[in-house]
Amino acid sequence: MKNATKFAHIGRPKIGVGTSVNPPIVRASTLLFDKADDLYNGGHRIYGRHGSPVHDALSEAFCALENGAGATLTPSGLSANTLSILANIKAGDHILVTDSSYGPIRNFCNTQLTKFGVEIEYYPPGIGAGISALIRDNTSCILLESPGSLSMEIQDLPAIVKRAKQHKITTIVDNTWSAGLVYAPLDMGADVVVHAATKFFSGHSDVLFGAVVSRTKSMANKVAKTAAAFGNSTSPDDAYQILRGFRTVVTRFEQQEKSAISLAEWLQSHAKVSKIVHPAFASHPNHDLWQRDFTGSSCLFSIVLKPCAESEVLALLDRLEIFAKGFSFGGFESLVIHCDPQLNRDHDPKFGGPLVRIACGLEDIDDMKNDWRQALTDLILLKSGA
Ligand SMILES: Cc1ncc(COP(=O)(O)O)c(C=O)c1O
Structure with a gap:
């Protein structure tokens, strides 16, 4: 099925009698249970921060977009980037960041990660297979943005992914420019794709939103657990707007x-x-x-x-x-x-x-x-x- 068709239909409720076209917005911080056993042992969503039906539909749409195994929704594109990094590093690591990356990500790396002894090295976006020379024993992540959103350099993603895999390094690609419609980093072996959904998926310049999409279930779980630990959550109203954007993107x-x-x-x-x-x-x-x-x-x-x-x-x-x-x-x-x-x-x-x-x-x-x-x-x- 082509994308235009897929996104017109994805995440919509099963049609019954008078079914709304999109999932309804459910606003709740507290979720109530009539049986204690359901609260403690039911395996249900038990609190508003854990999402809602519209969040589930939107996650499904992002997974379909990127051919991913799981998606975590975030309050902005910047937070999608920072979350994907935080999920994959520890104190003392070395990370490689494209020199063409979005400025506030650079700011996050330089002002926050350095507090935890993470060493940041910016590599020229044209490096390709030459990334091997920069990889150290403690390199944990490579952060790519292709093209760079100001200077438009395209990176040789397959060449970088190949070297990263040899050293078990996580590759994270900011795919905002292509909206996931004309570039498929996960299919090329990247581990994580990040979107500033604020751009094309909002489409109307009035919602800030982000998504982290992972190629494997284990990476998706790692990102989701990190998000939960940090108290990451998004409003159902914003999630609804982004899902609406999918319909016409x-x-x-x-x-x-x-x-x-x-x-x-x-x-x-x-x-x-x-x-x-x-x-x-x-x-x-x-x-x-x-x-x-x-x-x-x-x-x-x-x-x-x-x-x-x-x-x-x-x-x-x-x-x-x-x-x-x-x-x-x-x-x-x-x-x-x-x-x-x-x-x-x-x-x-x-x-x-x-x-x-x-x-x-x-x-x-x-x-x-x-x-x-x-x-x-x-x-x-x-x-x-x-
Ligand atoms: C490539 C890229 N990534 C991330 C972001 C951050 O997105 P947000 O504004 O939703 O935090 C932007 C914003 O301009 C961007 O251009």
């Missing part, structure tokens, strides 16, 4: 992917744009990996402007009317950010000009192009870049 994703390709093609030939950083374009340095491992692209890509002053980049962003300035993607509305202030890297990706990230929403593509046309017109380049 394929159509929205494909429309946004198409707009991003069309806008990138248009920007590619603009005199003030130096290059497009989009993995589906032949000019992307990891285009071959994208062709091998992905079945499509996403709403999110970056461009490099011809050299210009920082103030000119900010003025360009201000002139855009449809593309609002905001730190996200995957919602119905188009967004833009200047990446340079956030490119906090150990290994400088060197773009040779200001890097600007573009997230296409669901607006009309002609209006998107017109917005960029008018905003780029007044961009003043440095003399050397003109």
